[in-house]
Amino acid sequence: MGERSRSNPSSLATCRSSRAGSGVVRIVGGKWRRSPLAVASRAGLRPTPERVRETVFDWLNHLLGSLEGLEALDLFAGSGAMGLEAASRGAARVRLIEKNGESAAKIDESVRRLKGEDCCSVVRGDAFELIRADAGLYDVIFIDPPYDALLQVKAAAAALERMKEEGLLYIERPEGSALDLTGLPLTCVRRGTAGQVVFELYARNGSFMAGQAKLPKEKLTKAQKAQLKRKEEAQ
Template identity: 55%
Template sequence: MRLVGGIWRRTPLAVADLGGLRPTPERVRETVFDWLSHLFGTFEGRAALDLFAGSGALGLEAVSRGMAELDAVERDKLQARNILQTVSKLSAGDVVRVHGEDAFGFLSRTTESYDVIFIDPPFALNLQDEAIRKALPRLKAEGILYVERTGARTTEALLNELGLVRLRSTSAGQVDCELLARKASLMAGLAREEKPPKRNMRRERNKEQRE
């Protein structure tokens, strides 16, 4: 497990043997940060929040690529300590703050606002929707939410309820990820129209003939 881009490229990350801990794959991170670079133009002066930080891969990748500030939140003491050790090794303590606490507890007390909020809880806990709701007040007007799930995306009903639009989405193996922004933001104008699933025309013609 390592960082894949920026000034700390190839830096290894310690991953504790914990149930449910599933670091975001390197190829997914590469795609996501290509998207973010295109949408933001630059990470200079921007702040990120990595909820459910786990290995710290998403947040540290952001800082490696130029993000100015990072709050990484991880309630597991061992994994939070691993992130702190990596931060110390990289001499990044002036940029990265590690919080060994529950993600929702952190959101309830912080007054900071962020350009990017990474939401990637253990899939089995199914906390994504709750995290989107509670993180949204801490997102800047032109900010972006990154959400990772398996086998699904954020429903259109929830997007409409919260006034969000999907900017980008992709799938890789068991990972489904997306970038969300406020519908009222300028960022929403950069949403890429998603192609409908490909239809198997031969199968449909055969079905019609049988009927």
């Protein structure tokens, strides 16, 4: 839900309207399934694609059992798609933080239209300032900052203070970008790619969730496969 500075800033899931830069995304599952979310008219706004959200929430349901009664924090809310998806699927409390005024207003409009005021709160402001002032703890924290800002590592470090012991961090980033979490007590438990998007779930080292790690096998090049075959034949 952040922004990126590439030539085609639109999401794979954003339906374009006749007004340049505007569009909608739809909630994938839960009580608000198929409900449209208006996307603010901002150059570079990039909501998380629907197929990514579907995969991520399948992971969360498998790991957590369900989102019923849980608490979620969406640090760089953008269109609000991740946070509102969590609320749609039963999260009891969702806090959506967005720095841009127009985007924050659009999310707030969506919350009111969906009658989600009882579980969703939209806060306009800087994510790092607000998370330092937040005394709450969360089961799931979504981290998808503007791509060109490369704030994923800084955000993950800040989010650890607000994540429950068996909580999960979602981190989204552009393919090919480095994500060095060295020094942070985090284990990647799920990883996926879709187009130019890499999306991952992290748990605390040593937690039950960390023990549920299931990552895709690394794809080998032809040269690596040949080298592995020679090694096996030599044994």
